[in-house]
Each structure stands twice: as C-alpha cells, then as structure tokens.
Amino acid sequence: MKNTINIGHGGGGRLARDLIRNVFLKHLNNPKLAQLGDSAIFELNGSRLALTTDSYVVRPIFFPGGDIGKLAVCGTVNDLAVAGARPLYLSCAMVIEEGFSLKDLETITLSIKNAALKAGVEVITGDTKVIEKGQRVKESESQSNKSEGSNIYINTAGIGIVENGIELGMDKISVGDKIILSGAIGEHGIAVLSKREGFDFESTIESDCASLHGITQKILRSGNIKFMRDPTRGGLAAVLNEIAEDGNLEIKIDEDAIPIRDDVKGIGSMLGLDPLYIANEGKVVVVAAKDDAGSILQALQNDPLGQNASIIGEVAGKEKPGVYLKTSYGGTRILDMPVDDPLPRIC
Amino acid sequence: MKNTINIGHGGGGRLARDLIRNVFLKHLNNPKLAQLGDSAIFELNGSRLALTTDSYVVRPIFFPGGDIGKLAVCGTVNDLAVAGARPLYLSCAMVIEEGFSLKDLETITLSIKNAALKAGVEVITGDTKVIEKGQRVKESESQSNKSEGSNIYINTAGIGIVENGIELGMDKISVGDKIILSGAIGEHGIAVLSKREGFDFESTIESDCASLHGITQKILRSGNIKFMRDPTRGGLAAVLNEIAEDGNLEIKIDEDAIPIRDDVKGIGSMLGLDPLYIANEGKVVVVAAKDDAGSILQALQNDPLGQNASIIGEVAGKEKPGVYLKTSYGGTRILDMPVDDPLPRIC
Numbered sequence: 001m002k003n004t005i006n007i008g009h010g011g012g013g014r015l016a017r018d019l020i021r022n023v024f025l026k027h028l029n030n031p032k033l034a035q036l037g038d039s040a041i042f043e044l045n046g047s048r049l050a051l052t053t054d055s056y057v058v059r060p061i062f063f064p065g066g067d068i069g070k071l072a073v074c075g076t077v078n079d080l081a082v083a084g085a086r087p088l089y090l091s092c093a094m095v096i097e098e099g100f101s102l103k104d105l106e107t108i109t110l111s112i113k114n115a116a117l118k119a120g121v122e123v124i125t126g127d128t129k130v131i132e133k134g135q136r137v138k139e140s141e142s143q144s145n146k147s148e149g150s151n152i153y154i155n156t157a158g159i160g161i162v163e164n165g166i167e168l169g170m171d172k173i174s175v176g177d178k179i180i181l182s183g184a185i186g187e188h189g190i191a192v193l194s195k196r197e198g199f200d201f202e203s204t205i206e207s208d209c210a211s212l213h214g215i216t217q218k219i220l221r222s223g224n225i226k227f228m229r230d231p232t233r234g235g236l237a238a239v240l241n242e243i244a245e246d247g248n249l250e251i252k253i254d255e256d257a258i259p260i261r262d263d264v265k266g267i268g269s270m271l272g273l274d275p276l277y278i279a280n281e282g283k284v285v286v287v288a289a290k291d292d293a294g295s296i297l298q299a300l301q302n303d304p305l306g307q308n309a310s311i312i313g314e315v316a317g318k319e320k321p322g323v324y325l326k327t328s329y330g331g332t333r334i335l336d337m338p339v340d341d342p343l344p345r346i347c
Numbered sequence: 348m349k350n351t352i353n354i355g356h357g358g359g360g361r362l363a364r365d366l367i368r369n370v371f372l373k374h375l376n377n378p379k380l381a382q383l384g385d386s387a388i389f390e391l392n393g394s395r396l397a398l399t400t401d402s403y404v405v406r407p408i409f410f411p412g413g414d415i416g417k418l419a420v421c422g423t424v425n426d427l428a429v430a431g432a433r434p435l436y437l438s439c440a441m442v443i444e445e446g447f448s449l450k451d452l453e454t455i456t457l458s459i460k461n462a463a464l465k466a467g468v469e470v471i472t473g474d475t476k477v478i479e480k481g482q483r484v485k486e487s488e489s490q491s492n493k494s495e496g497s498n499i500y501i502n503t504a505g506i507g508i509v510e511n512g513i514e515l516g517m518d519k520i521s522v523g524d525k526i527i528l529s530g531a532i533g534e535h536g537i538a539v540l541s542k543r544e545g546f547d548f549e550s551t552i553e554s555d556c557a558s559l560h561g562i563t564q565k566i567l568r569s570g571n572i573k574f575m576r577d578p579t580r581g582g583l584a585a586v587l588n589e590i591a592e593d594g595n596l597e598i599k600i601d602e603d604a605i606p607i608r609d610d611v612k613g614i615g616s617m618l619g620l621d622p623l624y625i626a627n628e629g630k631v632v633v634v635a636a637k638d639d640a641g642s643i644l645q646a647l648q649n650d651p652l653g654q655n656a657s658i659i660g661e662v663a664g665k666e667k668p669g670v671y672l673k674t675s676y677g678g679t680r681i682l683d684m685p686v687d688d689p690l691p692r693i694c
Contacts, residue, residue, distance in 0.1 A: 005447040005497070010477025023453055024473060027460045032436075032471035040471035042436060044508065045394045053438035053504055057476045089379075089389060091400035091504045095442070100352040106370055113374045124379035124387035126371060129404045130357025131500075131692065134481045150352070153478075157400055157438045157504030161391065345478065 008340025012234020223292025355687025359581020
C-alpha cells in the first residue's frame, strides 16, 4: 500500500507533510509555494496580497455548531487571517453527487451567506460540478449493501490584503518567544464525531467554527507577533511540531495551561482520542515576542473568541528540538507529530 | 427527482443556469457575482484583478492530448483569459480517494507543472484532502460488482490582472457585432469520450486543451472586442445562447463557417452527439465590433492556436431573440440552449 494514497495523506501529520514535500514541492517548487504558509503572499503593484485554498470534505455535512458551508467560509478566512491578511473575497466551487438534496444545498448556501456576511467577505465567483452517484458502500457493510447519502465537496479560495509592516513567518521565531493559544481545544472534532454514524452518544459540544480575522487583526496591533497558525487537522500537537521541526526548536508546553473543556476530555478519553490531536476551527496559536506576550494575551481575552486564551508555553532553546509537554503530574513527555489522521473527514 | 441534484445541474445548459440563479445568486447575490463572468473582476489599490475558480472531475483522468492536471491549469487560465486578464497565480486543491496511485498523482503533478510553465503562471498555494474509497459501482454493473478506479478531483482558483482600458461584458454587445470562433470544435469532448470505458473505438482525435491567454492578450490589441468566452460545457451552442438570452439578441450563425474536423463529425454522428454541444478546452468565442472583425480574425489566424479561426456569424437584431443556424442545406434552424448535459464529467 506504499504506492497509493491513504487517509493519512490528507491528515495534518507526517504522511501529509511527506506527500507535500516529495510530490508537490518537488515538482511545483517556487519561492512562494515553498513557504508552505496557510496563505501564499505576493506583491502586485505595491500591494501585498494573500491567496489561499481549502477543500472541505467533512462528514456529516451538518454538525452541532455548523455545517460544511459555514466551515468553508470560516476555514478559508482563517487561513488568510493567520497569514496576517484581512480577507476580501472568496471563490466557492462545489462538487456535488447526483441525488443530493436541493433543500440541503440551499441550507448550505445560506450558511455560506451568513458566514460571509459575518466575516465581511464576499463570494464573488463560483463553479458547480455534478458527479455520478456511486453506491458508496463501506467495506465492512458491503454485505448489507447499505449506501450512504450523496456527498458534497466544497472548495473555497480566498484573497486578502496584508498591511505594510506585517511580516509573519516561522523563520521569525526565536528562543524565548511565548506560545499563546486563543481558547479551548478539541471542540470541532468532538462535535463532528458526535454526529457521525456509528457513535451512539450525543453531547452538547458544538464546533468552535468561527472566523478569526477580527481577532488576528486586533492582536497584530497589540505587540510583536512572529507567527500564527490555526490548529485544524492534526490539532495543536501538529502545529507545535511543525514549529519545532522547521526551526529546530525546543518547545516546552505546560499541559495545565492548555484550556480543554471537561466534556471534551471525557468524550476524548472514551474514544481514545487525545484533544491535543483533535481539529479546531476557531482557534489560533500565536508565537509572540516574550515581552509582548502579556499585552497580546490581554487583547485576546478582551474578545469573545479569545476569552479563554492562555500562554501555554515557550520556545525554550535549540539544544533538543522537539515538543515537550510538562504533564499535570509533574513529569515531561514528548508530544509527537501525528503520523496519520486519527479523525479523517473532519474538515 | 425535482428536489435533488442531477447530472444536468453540472452541465452548461438550462438546468445549470437555473440552479445558479435560483440558489446561488438568490442567496449570495452581490454585484461582482451577479456578472456571472468567467472571472469576477475587482479593484484593489488602483489595480483591477480577476478571480476565478473551477473544479475538474473529468473521467478518465488521462485522455488523448492531456490529463486532469493539464486541464486544471488550462481551464482556469482560460477563464482568466476570456475575462481579459493576464493570469498570474493559481491555487491547486486536490480531493483524492484513498487507494489512488501515487505514480498517477506524480504524473498529474508534472502535467500541472508543465502546463503552468507553458502558461507563465505559478501555483503558489495548495491543499490536499483524502476521502474514503467508496466501492463505486455503476448501477448497470452492480451485478458484476465491477468497481471503478480511485478518483481525484482538482480545484484550481486563479488570479490575474486586467490592464486599464479593457472592458469586456455581454452588455457591451450590440447589433452588427461579428462572432468569431478561434478554431475547430468538439475535439476535447470526443477525445475524452474515446477513452471512456464503454466505447470500443479509438480515434486519433486529441483534446484541444491549451492555455489561451497568449492569444486573447494579442487580439485585445487588434481591435474592439466586446466579449469573449471559452465554449466548454454545453459547447458553442451554450455560449451563443447565453449571449442571445442575456441581451435579448438575435444571433445568426452560418453552419458552413464553423470549423469542425471530419472525424469529429463522424464520431459525433455515430454517438448521436452534435459537435455544437460538445465541450472544448482550447477555443474561444469572440464578439467583436463589425469593423474590427477582420483585423482580429487576422491576429487569431497568425497564432498557431487560432489558425483555423473563422467569422461564424453576427448579432443580427433584437426582434427575434435566439440563435439561428443557417444550415449547409440552405435552411435555417433554431440552435437551442442545451437543457442538461449530454456528456457529463468531460472537464
């Protein structure tokens, strides 16, 4: 199976990173792509613009706190936001399986409308493709021939503008910088899972799906920010490991400082899922200069989307690159990069 | 089945137009989207930019003259080109079914690279999602349980710059304008069909898949061009009907002036497909001021991609809106807007 794509290639972990390096970067290499940022930044007639793209394949398409339409707006807005950009316009392209409900399509379109309005962006161009309905049969269910509902996949690309003076990048991170998390983690992943067929529990946990550019634009004015990323696929653990790996940095995290709701911990533990690896859709990890961390934290906490923000750790050195978690019990364990995807189709 | 999506909603015809109007435009309406151009045009700090998006779901993914990767670059470049833009950057997002061959993925990535190099654009940002492999079983083949190969869907969004002075739009078209076609039609659709399972013939017809911005930028300097569109889904007939419908115009087309290869006619006739309705991926329909049509035709014919260009008709009046085809036999027939899609999954 080494010669074929597997679910892990679409996760936020090692396999996905290898695929990007060994196939896409290998052939399409150019300086803008090689940054591997959430958005690519380019200059045009004196303006600095950010371009990003994301496809959304979440199952189920409706989940507590949102749906694939809201996700498709917020996720792409957030990829612009963490690049320091102010989002302007989105494209929206749908690939729909025949048999898909027109009513559901209208509901999703309304979600897109509302999320775009709330984020202050406009969807200005689109595309629709329809594919034949495959009788999608899960292997384990092939005997009963149970077919799943029709699918929809949404791609949104986004364009934004980066104000002069904003220079973010993993290469800006240095020893001593503080790591700030904007709020509690794991809610999006648990909310989606709670609705996914096969689990027989319901919870009150809603996806944290939200557009973050209001908060990112605000904190960019509150102090020296080196780098931002939204912990989606692969969760907080993937983001921290990317930072550690790309800069050969030793990152120390204090487990007790990471905000996680008790019910997220509980359901995660029931399912054998560590919230540190679960996707979020309305949180941002901020790496800030040590002396500015306090003012940035304050700015975050003053916003409803950041009221549970916390300084969770720091860039401690360069001697032992990796992510080290000081546990609640006083020990220290290595927080590894996820290899594949514990939760496919989460976004 | 009125309440669900069918294959026709993804075609270039009536159903697709109704879906766009009754769902997407209804809810997402804004002046830029409402133009329904191949690209949306917006202004930023004094520059006019074009943004477009397209998803590619063609089956099979490899066909004579190209593959889904080449198509994903050329198709999006062409959507920018016919909007009068010079393409600059592309995003590329892949949705891949697990089990997809890594070798095929590398081949497709190389096609993207080569097509981008040839078009002078850079892919600067991307995304990869992996979905579970459904055992896609065609209904007619469900007895033999024959499964198709793993799928890949590619979305490319593109951004380009529109030089000052270029103002294209259906609203610019007036009575007397000439309609120019840049070359022979039907080749892409026939090439894809010839490879599609179920047909047992092979032909030497290759897809015309090519990036058109070189030729469009050239002809924009050769005379007064009112409007351009590439006849993809729905073919030439759909483009002409859109022009007639949106402007309440009477369009007269001379069948004998439309370049079509004999073998395309032959295979089309064998399959019951009219080349006027078949998708192209390297052709452009140009509506030009009457007095400039000659110089624009000349500029087209001087380019290898336009050597078979021809003036195929004109905007004859406003009395009887519609598209009228003067046939080879001397009669006149109405060339209707396609209702649904005679050839799904062609791009």
